[in-house]
Amino acid sequence: MASLNVGNLGGFLREQRRSAQLSLRQLADAAGVSNPYLSQIERGLRKPSAEILQQLAKALRISAETLYVQAGILDERDREETEVRSVILADPSINERQKQVLLQIYESFRKENGLQTASDDASDTPDTPDTGADVAASSN
Numbered sequence: 001m002a003s004l005n006v007g008n009l010g011g012f013l014r015e016q017r018r019s020a021q022l023s024l025r026q027l028a029d030a031a032g033v034s035n036p037y038l039s040q041i042e043r044g045l046r047k048p049s050a051e052i053l054q055q056l057a058k059a060l061r062i063s064a065e066t067l068y069v070q071a072g073i074l075d076e077r078d079r080e081e082t083e084v085r086s087v088i089l090a091d092p093s094i095n096e097r098q099k100q101v102l103l104q105i106y107e108s109f110r111k112e113n114g115l116q117t118a119s120d121d122a123s124d125t126p127d128t129p130d131t132g133a134d135v136a137a138s139s140n
Contacts, residue, residue, distance in 0.1 A: 008044075008070055009041070009044070009048075009067065009070040009071045010041055010042040010043055010044040011042075011044075012067075012070045013041060013042050013056065013060075013067075013070075014042045016060045016062060017042075017060065020060055020061070022059075022060075024038055024039060024042070027056070027060070030059035031052070031055040031056045031059040032055055033052060033055065033056070038056075048071070050064075050068065053067040053068060053071060053073075054067075063082075063083050063086050063087075065082045065083055066083070081110070084106060085103060085106075088102050088103055088106070089103075
């Protein structure tokens, strides 16, 4: 039997679909799933895969992470960090360099507050200065 979160997910999807003023059929077509399958998801009878959730999120123009949390796939704390990153990266009003700087500032604040970020997990190597450049600069 499906978990309790699936029912919550279904209700959440229904609310998002109605907020977007989409019919069940329109959302199903936009997400590339069948109308009956989407209906079963909304009623809490089916548990969609992460891939289907991603397709639904794209069609609803919401973050996939939001649906992952609703489905119990992703922890709320992980979602918050991921959503911040997604919003920054998706913002068309700032360029790529500005996005990277903003992400670095965000990560430094999280680190300062004792929260480890996803990129910290990937790169736990300490920064080491390039002493060769320092020596070359001082000998000139």
